[in-house]
Amino acid sequence: MFSKILIANRGEIACRIIKTARRMGIATVAVYSDADRRALHVQMADEAVHIGPAPAIESYLVVDKIIDACLKTGAQAVHPGYGFLSERASFVKALSQAGIVFIGPNENAIEVMGDKIASKKFANLAKVSTIPGYLGVINDGDHAVQVAQEIGLPVMIKASAGGGGKGMRIARAIGEVAQGFERARSEAAASFGDDRVFIEKFIENPRHIEIQVLGDKHDNVVYLVERECSIQRRNQKVLEEAPSALLDDNTRREMGEQAVALARAVNYDSAGTVEFVCGQDKSFYFLEMNTRLQVEHPVTELITGVDLVEQMIRVAAGETLSIQQDDIKINGWAVESRVYAEDPANNFMPAAGRLRTYRPPAEGNTNGITVRNDTGVYEGGEIARFYDPMIAKLVTHAPTRAQAIHAQCEALDAFALEGIANNLSFLSALMHHPRWQSGALSTNFIAEEYPNGYKPVAPQGDTARRVAMAAAIMECGIHPGEQEANVAQANEPAPFPSTLSRVVRLGDEAFSLTLTPVSPDSWQIQFDGDPTVHTVASGWKTDEPVWRGTINEQAVVIGVDIGQEPYLLSHAGTQATALVLTPTENALLAVMPAVNEEQEKRCLVCPMSALVVSIAVKVGDQVSAGSPLCILEAMKMEVSMDAEEDVVISRIEVKPGDQLASGDIIMEFA
Structure with missing residues (x-):
């Protein structure tokens, strides 16, 4: 077993890995950028190494800096968490050449399964049910339109590398395909350094269900039942639960066996996730395989009792899985909410700033109800604009789904968070929504239930x-x-x-x-x-x-x-x-008379810290409501700022490449 490991990540996942390593008696090394000098994961680790400026491309994504940190501290292995270098085969190879163990799957599995195009081809060969689509690389917008016409609308345009909802667009009309292709390719290049995209049939009213698999280096592979992640916004998961309210035992077993077959076909030897898109009739199709630990892994841990990080470390050290398929049982129900620094009432624009108040609900188990809060922040700390704006993952576990949801409702109400825009009110509204509570889910849930966006509602x-x-x-x-009038003497206590x-x-x-x-x-x-x-x-x-x-x-x-x-x-x-x-x-x-406020001059204001990617208009243009005005990039996601009504552009204050702060004026309207 390792005596010291390095965590090549930051935030809540770095803190979560440190907790397990500490319990196992393994020393930990954190790495940090300029923006993370006082971050929680740096405080928790036994050692910390500075690796560069705030932008990830100059710090967390630089392989040589990670390897140098290992060599300086004597770390024998690296856990990548998720994101950053976690699914980069070249990183695994570089570590191996330096004599450092990668706590994750082998290089070949990452290369085959980490590429969405290659993984679908491989899944076909392994006889795993797959979605119809074009698995080659799309050359340009015209080629994308041709492929979409051949497959049939609607289609999903998706980046070949990466995940997290970045580089994904749905086109329901031919006119949306070329633009969706360009946007997906641009996001993919910015987020993953790989601009390849592919196109597949989009399943209407689908559910997103994934199977957690775990393999070792001795040909043992098991599946740890399923998670449902159907509540999504812009292809980014918002709520997760385990197990799924849709599946029966036969479907669960069939999906699990296909996931194991795929993992065996690539000699998979760590924790990984096989994702499926499911119809309401319980039909299912392979979506992709994530060759890393998933953000939502805590719900699986709570219903199975398996510490996935511990198993990853033990497998990387060469140990044989101590778990067999028959050992894995479903114990109760778990629900997870992703708490983000974002403004739900302002089109979920990401936020950055200081946490004036941060007091999550107490963790622990009381009367069979477990509350867990995976976080990487603290009161007084900052959410930096350079990284994903996740604040915490709030998880509750109980004997039944209804009890887990009730516990989550109480925990969200008890979560004190001030000083920065956040989505707690939105999460609470979702958790109380009758459709969510009934389990009638699909990935269209948020779009259907909040077609005009989310606005907090008053109690009734x-x-x-x-x-x-x-x-x-x-x-x-x-x-x-x-x-006060009843107080007889000033020096007497008030009755x-x-x-x-x-x-x-x-x-x-x-x-x-x-x-x-x-x-x-x-x-x-x-x-x-x-x-x-x-x-x-x-x-x-x-x-x-x-x-x-x-x-x-x-x-x-x-x-x-x-x-x-x-x-x-x-x-x-x-x-x-x-x-x-x-x-x-x-x-x-x-x-009292109503207050007459002077009407402010109409203008487009930047809703968050962002980079100007492009300007779609020029001074003097007459723009119709709904037309794009500019594209901003924040947290590696591209956001189109559209006209809310018919306007004439009178002045443009910015240009592509400008870095804006929240509240900066982008353009003015006549």
């Missing part, structure tokens, strides 16, 4: 009442108001106030409540016109970003943005600003 019904009661005692517990009346405004809805204190941390509350008496208890303090309490003896958790006044409250997939007023204040508010 019982949810609104819970939020209103919590908001009322947040205010009255700190500013009791009426009881409990008499019954109070408050109006709680949640967005456009107002609730009139009567509050009677029972103790410093307990109140009885009634809504006007309703005789029901609600008992609310909480020890919440003003500096706590999560309100925890009980309402009628039922535990309730509500997120509180303490950096905003009045408080922004998040609960059960909803979000609202809570304004708590006395009846007099509420009456005065109703007669």
Whole structure:
């Protein structure tokens, strides 16, 4: 077994690998760029080596720097995590030549399976069910159109190298093919240094289900059941779960056996994932094989009890798998949410900046419910604009799917995150969505359920009442108001106030409540016109970003943005600003004149830190709504900025190659 390994990665996956290595008694070496000097993975590792400037192409992607770090520290092996160098066969070869072990599959398996075109050809030979498509390299836009016409629309245009949704476009009309080809090729070149793309038939209303495989160097291969990753946005996974609500035992076994057959055909000797696109009728087709650890591997670990990182390390050290196929059982259900620094209400634009508050829910197992949070950040740390904006992966495990979802709902409400745009409200809305909870999934879920994009919704019904009661005692517990007149002497402690009346405004809805204190941390509350008496208890303090309490003896958790006044409250997939007023204040508010704000000059503003790839218009152009204005690149993804209405371009402030900050003006409209 190795005594020291180097992790050629950063962020949450580097931290996750360090945890397993530490448990195994293996020393760890972290590498870091200028942007990651104070990163969590650097703090956690036993040693750390600086490898260059912030851009990955000058640091994390430089093979010689990784090898030099191994030689300097005496690291015997390298775990690549995912992304960066994890699926680069030339990296494996270079490590081998330097006498360093790669903790991952052999060079040939990476080369064959890591190339999506070659892998599909190989899968055909191995008699694995595959999607109809053109497996050769597409030469240009005209060739792409010809191939699409031969296959039949809709088609998927996809980068041959890499993954993560980068370099992928769906074309449903012939007119979209050439543009989709150029965009996919451009993204592929920027993200993977390889601009080859191919085209295959796009399966309508599909589900994305993948099989985790694990092999050793002694011809043993097993599959660790499946994960479903159908909830995706722009081909990027958002929610994952294991197992899948779609599969039955026979389909699960058939998919698993095909995955093992493919792995055996390339002498696969590590953890890897065979991805399938599935029809609602449980038909399935090989999509690709990822020759690395997957982002969503924690859900598999929780339902099987297998530490995949440990198994990768042991296999790389030459050990025989201690697990046989009959040993693998499904234990309960696991759900994972990917917490990102992005703005869901602004077309999910990635964000960068400092985490003013970062307090995830407590990890551990309580009453059969497990909460796990894989992260690479800390309170006060920064999300750098140079890398993927993932903040954490929040995972819950329980005996049943419904229980795992309920636990995830509570954990999301308890996740305190301020200072940077994030997708917690969106994740919570997804988790509470009836269609998700019923398991009626497809990769079109987000596009179908949020066709106009995501906007936070205000609480309704019982949810609104819970939020209103919590908001009322947040205010009255700190500013009791009426009881001040009852204080006989300034040096005497204030008694409990008499019954109070408050109006709680949640967005456009107002609730009139009567509050009677029972103790410093307990109140009885009634809504006007309703005789029901609600008992609310909480020890919440003003500096706590999560309100925890009980309402009628039922535990309730509500997120509180303490950096905003009045408080922004998040609960059960909803979000609202809570304004708590006395009846007099509420009456005065109703007669106050509306504020007339001067209309701002119309312009296109950069929504995030980004690079200008191209400008599609010039001054004087008349542009129709929906037409592209420019293309930006952020976090290695290209984003088209389109006109929201018919406009005339009066001024352009930037040019291709410019690096913009959030809020920079790109162009102005007449």
